Amino acid sequence: MYIKFRKGFLHLVLMVVGFIMLMPFLWMLSTSLKNPKEIFTYPPIWIPSEIRWENYLDALTVVPFGRYYVNSIVVALSVTFIVLITSSLAAFAFARLKFRGREILFFTYLATLMIPFPVLLIPNFLIVREFGWYDTYAALILPPAFSAVATFLYRQAFRGIPTVLDDAARIDGASSWQIWWKVIMPNAGPVTAALGIFTFLGNWNEFLWPLVVTNRVEMRTIPVGLSSFQGQYSVQWELLMSAAVIALLPIVIIYLFAQKWIISGVTISGMGGR
Amino acid sequence: MLPSLLGFTAFVLIPVLISLVLSFTEWNLIQPIKFVGFENYYELLTADRIFLKVAGNTLIYVILIVPVQLLLGLILAVALNQSIRGIIWYRLVIFMPVITNIVAVAIVFQFFLNRDFGIASGWIWQIADVTGWAVAPPDWLNSQELSKSAVAMLTIWKNVGFSMVIYLAGLQGVPESLYDAARVDGAGNWQRFFHVTIPMVSPTTFFLIIIQMIGAFQLFAEPYVLTRGGPAQSSLSVVQYIYQNAFEYGLMGKAAAIAWLLFLVIMILMIVQTWLQRRWVHYES
Numbered sequence: 329m330y331i332k333f334r335k336g337f338l339h340l341v342l343m344v345v346g347f348i349m350l351m352p353f354l355w356m357l358s359t360s361l362k363n364p365k366e367i368f369t370y371p372p373i374w375i376p377s378e379i380r381w382e383n384y385l386d387a388l389t390v391v392p393f394g395r396y397y398v399n400s401i402v403v404a405l406s407v408t409f410i411v412l413i414t415s416s417l418a419a420f421a422f423a424r425l426k427f428r429g430r431e432i433l434f435f436t437y438l439a440t441l442m443i444p445f446p447v448l449l450i451p452n453f454l455i456v457r458e459f460g461w462y463d464t465y466a467a468l469i470l471p472p473a474f475s476a477v478a479t480f481l482y483r484q485a486f487r488g489i490p491t492v493l494d495d496a497a498r499i500d501g502a503s504s505w506q507i508w509w510k511v512i513m514p515n516a517g518p519v520t521a522a523l524g525i526f527t528f529l530g531n532w533n534e535f536l537w538p539l540v541v542t543n544r545v546e547m548r549t550i551p552v553g554l555s556s557f558q559g560q561y562s563v564q565w566e567l568l569m570s571a572a573v574i575a576l577l578p579i580v581i582i583y584l585f586a587q588k589w590i591i592s593g594v595t596i597s598g599m600g601g602r
Numbered sequence: 603m604l605p606s607l608l609g610f611t612a613f614v615l616i617p618v619l620i621s622l623v624l625s626f627t628e629w630n631l632i633q634p635i636k637f638v639g640f641e642n643y644y645e646l647l648t649a650d651r652i653f654l655k656v657a658g659n660t661l662i663y664v665i666l667i668v669p670v671q672l673l674l675g676l677i678l679a680v681a682l683n684q685s686i687r688g689i690i691w692y693r694l695v696i697f698m699p700v701i702t703n704i705v706a707v708a709i710v711f712q713f714f715l716n717r718d719f720g721i722a723s724g725w726i727w728q729i730a731d732v733t734g735w736a737v738a739p740p741d742w743l744n745s746q747e748l749s750k751s752a753v754a755m756l757t758i759w760k761n762v763g764f765s766m767v768i769y770l771a772g773l774q775g776v777p778e779s780l781y782d783a784a785r786v787d788g789a790g791n792w793q794r795f796f797h798v799t800i801p802m803v804s805p806t807t808f809f810l811i812i813i814q815m816i817g818a819f820q821l822f823a824e825p826y827v828l829t830r831g832g833p834a835q836s837s838l839s840v841v842q843y844i845y846q847n848a849f850e851y852g853l854m855g856k857a858a859a860i861a862w863l864l865f866l867v868i869m870i871l872m873i874v875q876t877w878l879q880r881r882w883v884h885y886e887s
């Protein structure tokens with residue numbers, strides 16, 4: 329009896345919390361389908377009397393979402409790809425190769441983990457401008473693509489892989505490159521998955537850096553495009569909400585299907601492999 | 603190794619040096635760069651009233667956000683660490699805001715908290731109607747007192763799921779035998795929570811304090827989209843001020859100096875935390 333009561337209470341609390349977490353999404357969806365007349369009513373209307381899909385068409389005609397999507401996908405995928413390759417190579421060197429200054433170099437990598445992004449914001453902007461990359465994919469992709477966190481995580485994982493595997497491969501005549509690709513990487517699948525998800529999500533949602541290095545509409549990513557749309561159409565809530573739904577929908581759908589992997593990827597990367 | 607090192611040098615190591623040098627200069631990208639020594643720092647700390655205000659705002663953000671985030675995260679994790687039905691669904695829903703893009707959800711919060719037509723106000727009017735109690739809904743976004751709370755609410759709502767999953771991972775490492783031992787000794791639910799759970803997850807708590815503190819010191823998109831830093835800079839964050847100085851007023855040197863001051867404060871607090879942790883963080887030997 330007591331346990332039943334306790335569990336019932338727990339469910340009640342969790343449902344209230346769940347409702348609070350979901351409500352903004354539901355309200356976003358509901359408003360995006362409303363006739364503007366029903367937006368400012370009191371008491372608030374949750375289910376619109378007529379469903380206006382036209383709001384989405386209107387939002388899509390004023391905002392070049394197709395282009396924003398392409399940009400976000402290109403940027404997030406490229407950054408993730410470069411991060412995974414360069415970090416795993418660097419981590420391989422740190423974990424398996426002997427070279428002079430290795431410890432000092434690794435310590436330098438670790439030390440940069442503490443530098444907050446705002447410190448790098450201005451110099452990176454100046455570098456991008458100097459290279460003539462302002463408003464290009466290079467600016468959006470390259471500066472965020474070198475990650476000390478990923479190098480650190482990969483190094484941790486690589487150190488857990490028995491060195492007898494390397495030795496066996498070396499006896500068979502494998503080069504360091506081959507060992508990295510054929511022995512080490514296949515054994516580091518979970519870290520690659522976790523880091524891949526974490527890096528992709530982080531860059532998909534990144535706001536400050538794309539805001540600083542892009543100007544033309546054609547170069548904007550989804551968050552920056554949505555923010556500039558908000559600046560122009562701050563009173564047309566049904567359009568703003570349709571735009572917000574369009575911005576969120578794919579990632580939410582992917583999340584619903586892959587929640588297990590996404591949550592564990594964020595947890596593992598977020599904890600620095602602990 | 604080489605590609606990583608090259609990229610790292612170009613986009614991390616050299617930029618750190620550039621920004622340090624810049625912080626001692628006055629430069630607007632057009633006129634020749636001019637060295638001014640510590641003048642940027644001196645002016646920021648003694649004469650720039652807006653800087654002192656945004657520094658205060660940011661400190662308030664840290665104080666409002668970090669403890670609430672940790673406490674709620676721990677409570678939710680403990681609740682979800684039991685054998686009840688539907689755990690996956692609760693976790694799914696509570697974690698969802700973490701993966702969404704801040705601009706989209708901040709726009710919804712802007713609507714939600716609007717005094718004239720937001721639902722938050724709607725509820726208060728309803729309460730007022732039913733109870734006959736004369737309450738007026740607060741103007742979260744346009745009041746100098748409340749704008750920071752609005753930004754904090756958005757941030758906590760968005761990130762609490764992260765604290766929760768990290769705590770869940772921490773809780774899974776607590777051996778069941780400890781709870782059994784406590785039970786044998788006659789410890790009730792609350793005693794087990796305070797004397798087993800809290801000390802056993804203290805390394806997780808320490809880690810989350812550091813991570814969330816660093817995050818809260820660097821709030822940008824949340825106030826940028828929700829309140830634009832207003833009204834009257836009451837919700838402007840330090841990073842927003844860096845952005846304004848660099849990219850709106852073209853004061854590169856001053857912006858770099860602010861970034862370094864921010865770095866310095868974060869560093870000092872991290873060192874203090876690391877020093878303090880010996881007193882309260884419990885590590886399994």
